Amino acid sequence: MNAQPRRVEHQQTDKGNVPVYTTAVVEQPWASYSREDHATWAALFERQQEILVGRAAREFIDNQRRLRMTPDAIPKFDELNRVLRKATGWELVGVEGLLPELTFFEHLANRRFPVTWWIRRPDQIDYISEPDLFHDLFGHVPLLLNPAFADYMQAYGRGGVKAHGIGADALVNLTRLYWYTVEFGLIQQEDGLRIYGSGIVSSKGESIHCLESTAPNRLGFDLMRIMRTRYRIDTYQKTYFVIGSFEQLMRATEPDFTPYYAQLAAQGSIPAGNVLPGDLVYNRGTGEGWARDGDI
Numbered sequence: 001m002n003a004q005p006r007r008v009e010h011q012q013t014d015k016g017n018v019p020v021y022t023t024a025v026v027e028q029p030w031a032s033y034s035r036e037d038h039a040t041w042a043a044l045f046e047r048q049q050e051i052l053v054g055r056a057a058r059e060f061i062d063n064q065r066r067l068r069m070t071p072d073a074i075p076k077f078d079e080l081n082r083v084l085r086k087a088t089g090w091e092l093v094g095v096e097g098l099l100p101e102l103t104f105f106e107h108l109a110n111r112r113f114p115v116t117w118w119i120r121r122p123d124q125i126d127y128i129s130e131p132d133l134f135h136d137l138f139g140h141v142p143l144l145l146n147p148a149f150a151d152y153m154q155a156y157g158r159g160g161v162k163a164h165g166i167g168a169d170a171l172v173n174l175t176r177l178y179w180y181t182v183e184f185g186l187i188q189q190e191d192g193l194r195i196y197g198s199g200i201v202s203s204k205g206e207s208i209h210c211l212e213s214t215a216p217n218r219l220g221f222d223l224m225r226i227m228r229t230r231y232r233i234d235t236y237q238k239t240y241f242v243i244g245s246f247e248q249l250m251r252a253t254e255p256d257f258t259p260y261y262a263q264l265a266a267q268g269s270i271p272a273g274n275v276l277p278g279d280l281v282y283n284r285g286t287g288e289g290w291a292r293d294g295d296i
């Protein structure tokens with residue numbers, strides 16, 4: 001039997017029927033992982049390592065190497081924490097699964113990254129609808145070693161605590177920013193478009209789709225545009241936003257968002273797949289490069 005989480009109940013939300021877990025921090029029960037659990041880790045790890053060559057951002061690949069994760073066994077949080085604490089002061093804490101928003105923000109604001117301790121079953125190798133250990137460790141942890149990104153994640157947590165106090169609409173806006181950067185972000189590097197979003201790097205299908213398919217929009221990073229854009233949680237993204245650098249992301253998100261939320265409240269949301277006049281569009285089937293929508 002694989003190691004499985006303790007599920008408390010289910011709750012109906014605007015994202016569908018979602019499991020609710022205990023919000024407590026839990027010790028990683030490393031000894032209880034089965035051989036099958038370790039084999040699932042190995043299969044996913046090896047597959048993604050290969051897929052990400054030439055696709056993932058330089059900072060992702062380099063920092064992943066520094067963590068010394070291997071396919072041999074599920075990593076121990078304690079060992080990763082030794083590297084993380086020294087590099088950027090972040091630490092991983094084990095959790096049962098998705099946390100309530102405020103609890104999650106408070107962890108980030110204190111440089112603690114919650115990691116789901118259990119790994120998906122073998123029949124979920126290609127798709128799982130909620131974060132598991134593979135997504136959280138493989139996808140999120142490498143960039144926590146990057147100083148700019150490490151600061152961005154903490155600032156996001158603090159911004160989340162604030163948005164939570166402002167209201168539900170502000171939270172919706174801010175969550176979209178997390179989605180389109182931390183989870184599904186692309187970055188323009190010297191050698192081409194690259195992936196840095198954790199939701200992409202932990203998915204074989206989406207790693208290929210986001211760069212190579214002509215179906216999705218790839219738009220230049222635009223903070224207010226992102227905070228108005230809806231997203232799908234059950235299919236590949238219809239739109240990705242591309243940053244030029246992590247420093248650009250830091251700079252754009254540095255100001256107090258309070259007036260932004262007020263402005264956004266007066267504007268409608270944008271469907272996930274729409275391109276608007278004035279959007280900066282990358283590589284629309286015509287080769288490399290950027291064009292304003294309307295210019296081509």
Ligand code: PHE
Pocket residue numbers: 152155156158159160162163177253254255256257258
């Ligand atoms: N600066 C934002 C605020 O005042 C917080 C934030 C920082 C949000 C970084 C996202 C990323 O709310």
Ligand code: CO
Pocket residue numbers: 131135136139140183198199
């Ligand atoms: Co995630």
